[in-house]
Amino acid sequence: MAPTPLPVPAEAQAEAQAPEVDRDLVVRLRLAIARLGRRLRQQTGEEITYSQLSALGSIEKRGPLTLGALAAIEQVRPPSITRIVANLEEAGLVARQADPGDRRIVRVEATPAGRELLRRGRIRKDAYLAARLAALTPAETELLRQAASVLERLLEVDLG
Amino acid sequence: MAPTPLPVPAEAQAEAQAPEVDRDLVVRLRLAIARLGRRLRQQTGEEITYSQLSALGSIEKRGPLTLGALAAIEQVRPPSITRIVANLEEAGLVARQADPGDRRIVRVEATPAGRELLRRGRIRKDAYLAARLAALTPAETELLRQAASVLERLLEVDLG
DNA sequence: CGTTGATAGTTAGCAATGCTAATTACCCTT
């Protein structure tokens, strides 16, 4: 299919340097991601909300994290993270550590219970995706692997 | 605690993963999609929430819809749709029609203002993604194009 | 030293989502 240039509105042109963008790709990606994301979100277990699960996952993966760092990762404002972490702590899934050098800073870490819940939750979510990935050819799987890298980079692009 | 999630499809609760499935890929894809999806959701613009936008989109696309049908499409319970539509109506973006034959039924339709907002909203979302895609190399763009096809197929895999 | 300004996190309060349970209004069949 022929890539059609996207008429980029002024506000976006201020951000984006390249005026030529593949409109079709943009639309297809947006729809695919929005829908898949929605399905994954619905795939949360019963014991914890999606936001909590996501935060817990980041905490486990990236070690002891300050709340500010966690908020940045989760793309949420500090007050939201404060509350989410409070709920996680109340459920015994994360623990807070005081920073010895700077008493303003709070670090959070996953507890064994948190890790265990995460493991179970992942199995469920992964099973959902995995069941679908299983229908793909090896070449397609490899393609998605590379695409995942690109998507990860995309997420790190900070346009301000 | 958390709102009770929708019923989980049986096959997702079933056994963990087939050993052949690449676990790392599954995890990375899930995270990338979930986060990118969240960002797109945040990119709604100020005038309307994501749920409202999604509902409005379905209403425009699938013609006059009963609230029950809309709830099914949006995968939410009837009370949620009632409220979302009420907000959309208050904003003048949709209009209700009484069903002449069955007075229990309410149908909703997008107003011109609703259609217009939808058009603008799409452009803004596309611009968000487009700005990021612009930072990619041609090879990466091509990769994503192929990945989009795979993702689309993934979504069509109907396991339940 | 001690103000002064920045930084980290919290609290308070708002609007919205999503749910369940219960209710209202209505249709259809008997």
Place this chain on the structure above:
DNA sequence: AAGGGTAATTAGCATTGCTAACTATCAACG
């Protein structure tokens, strides 16, 4: 006319996410 089922709504709850304002702490500079 009575019953049971269907469509939508209301009421009430927990959660999310935000902004604005506040506390506590650190660091720097005169």
